[in-house]
Amino acid sequence: MDRILIKGGVPLQGEVAISGAKNAALPLMAACLLTDQPLELDNVPDLADIGSMQRLLQVLGVEARLLPGAPGRMTLACENVLSTTAPYDLVRRMRASVLVLGPLVAREGIARVSLPGGCAIGTRPIDLHLAGLEALGATIELADGYVTATAPGGLVGGVIRFAQPSVGATENLMMAAALAKGTTEIHGAAREPEIVDLARLLEAMGAGIEGAGSSVLRIEGRPTLGGARHHILPDRIEAGTYVMAAAITGGRVRLTRCRPDLLGAALEKLEEAGVSIEPTEDGMVASRANGALSGVDVMTRPFPGFATDLQAQFMAMMCVAEGASMITETIFENRFMHAPELLRMGANINVHGGTALVRGVSRLNGAPVMATDLRASVSLVLAALAAEGETEINRVYHLDRGYEQIERKLGNLGARVERVA
Numbered sequence: 001m002d003r004i005l006i007k008g009g010v011p012l013q014g015e016v017a018i019s020g021a022k023n024a025a026l027p028l029m030a031a032c033l034l035t036d037q038p039l040e041l042d043n044v045p046d047l048a049d050i051g052s053m054q055r056l057l058q059v060l061g062v063e064a065r066l067l068p069g070a071p072g073r074m075t076l077a078c079e080n081v082l083s084t085t086a087p088y089d090l091v092r093r094m095r096a097s098v099l100v101l102g103p104l105v106a107r108e109g110i111a112r113v114s115l116p117g118g119c120a121i122g123t124r125p126i127d128l129h130l131a132g133l134e135a136l137g138a139t140i141e142l143a144d145g146y147v148t149a150t151a152p153g154g155l156v157g158g159v160i161r162f163a164q165p166s167v168g169a170t171e172n173l174m175m176a177a178a179l180a181k182g183t184t185e186i187h188g189a190a191r192e193p194e195i196v197d198l199a200r201l202l203e204a205m206g207a208g209i210e211g212a213g214s215s216v217l218r219i220e221g222r223p224t225l226g227g228a229r230h231h232i233l234p235d236r237i238e239a240g241t242y243v244m245a246a247a248i249t250g251g252r253v254r255l256t257r258c259r260p261d262l263l264g265a266a267l268e269k270l271e272e273a274g275v276s277i278e279p280t281e282d283g284m285v286a287s288r289a290n291g292a293l294s295g296v297d298v299m300t301r302p303f304p305g306f307a308t309d310l311q312a313q314f315m316a317m318m319c320v321a322e323g324a325s326m327i328t329e330t331i332f333e334n335r336f337m338h339a340p341e342l343l344r345m346g347a348n349i350n351v352h353g354g355t356a357l358v359r360g361v362s363r364l365n366g367a368p369v370m371a372t373d374l375r376a377s378v379s380l381v382l383a384a385l386a387a388e389g390e391t392e393i394n395r396v397y398h399l400d401r402g403y404e405q406i407e408r409k410l411g412n413l414g415a416r417v418e419r420v421a
């Protein structure tokens with residue numbers, strides 16, 4: 001298993017290009033199941049999760065391939081659905097596999113998807129996905145660890161009310177509704193930029209969608225949808241991570257091919273903590289404004305609130321800030337796995353339930369560490385970049401799920417980072 005070795009203490013300098021968003025690409029890929037015409041996606045990041053989705057789609061009958069000589073361009077074509085089952089072995093590797101449920105039942109009248117079960121960051125049920133499909137006329141059965149959704153006569157538009165916003169459920173139901181008869185309304189929809197990106201693709205395929213980016217979505221279903229070409233939006237979480245990499249090392253980094261506005265409330269929190277973010281034509285320049293970082297309280301919220309996917313990285317930064325910071329996680333119940341690892345590097349963190357009190361220390365020290373999810377792992381990378389001495393980060397496959405060529409990108413910014421097999 002690969003490990004990453006980082007010798008800390010180098011202020012990062014230079015330019016980094018931000019990749020296409022993983023969490024936009026995954027539902028966009030699943031949308032190919034809605035049509036027998038080809039989709040062409042640009043700016044597809046080269047990540048393990050994209051490979052997992054590609055394999056799942058291939059099992060279902062999709063020809064999905066990256067075009068040689070055109071980096072980041074993927075074509076997906078599903079002339080005929082060959083299987084309506086998403087097997088356990090693929091779903092357990094990547095929860096986003098559940099995104100094939102809505103498109104499959106909408107097109108084929110039946111879909112069988114392994115229940116994803118819990119994961120490192122929490123129990124993560126899919127009840128909202130299922131209740132939404134029922135509101136569109138599907139019958140749901142759970143047996144043998146699988147959910148089977150059936151709608152032999154096709155789905156019918158309906159009104160869906162979510163008690164809490166869910167990114168995945170909103171995406172699944174938008175795709176299902178795009179092939180349902182009539183109009184669907186989703187109240188309490190998630191508002192993440194990735195939802196807006198999916199709406200843009202579905203519109204290009206022929207669906208009628210109003211309200212994307214707000215909490216009420218109106219979707220006009222069509223009997224068939226067509227092919228389309230789509231450029232995937234930049235990865236706001238990768239961008240936020242490199243902003244914090246610049247800040248924690250006291251460096252100055254130009255991020256290209258991204259958008260500061262996609263950071264939502266994190267932008268203000270970063271600035272409050274002493275990070276300078278200057279917008280540029282195609283991104284932003286991030287640096288430490290003046291002197292030390294300062295402790296700032298944050299609470300994770302659905303977009304446009306502070307993203308849970310940036311919480312671990314922010315905690316790493318707060319470990320070396322002046323003063324204290326109270327970090328409250330409200331989206332997932334178990335998303336502080338990085339805290340005990342950061343403690344091993346000399347941080348001062350007290351966790352009580354969903355809240356972590358971080359008291360800044362003057363320096364962190366390198367140590368062997370590991371983490372059990374993607375964002376927790378990258379927070380250890382940030383801590384390592386600022387730490388004295390060498391840090392060994394194990395279980396690098398978590399990073400490979402969501403950060404394209406992380407050691408090359410950091411290396412280009414001057415970090416002393418090395419991957420060893």
Ligand code: EPZ
Nearest residue numbers: 023096124125126127128129166167168169309331332374
């Ligand atoms: C998406 O997960 C992202 N994944 C996650 O990114 C991200 O952390 C999360 O949204 C929140 O922003 C992808 O886009 C592929 P949710 P998703 O449904 O859709 C509860 C990363 O590191 N819930 O919005 O699974 C759920 O348990 C990751 O890239 C239900 O109760 O998240 C959670 O508490 C990890 N019932 C909350 O809603 C449901 O049916 C929000 O989850 C669905 C969700």
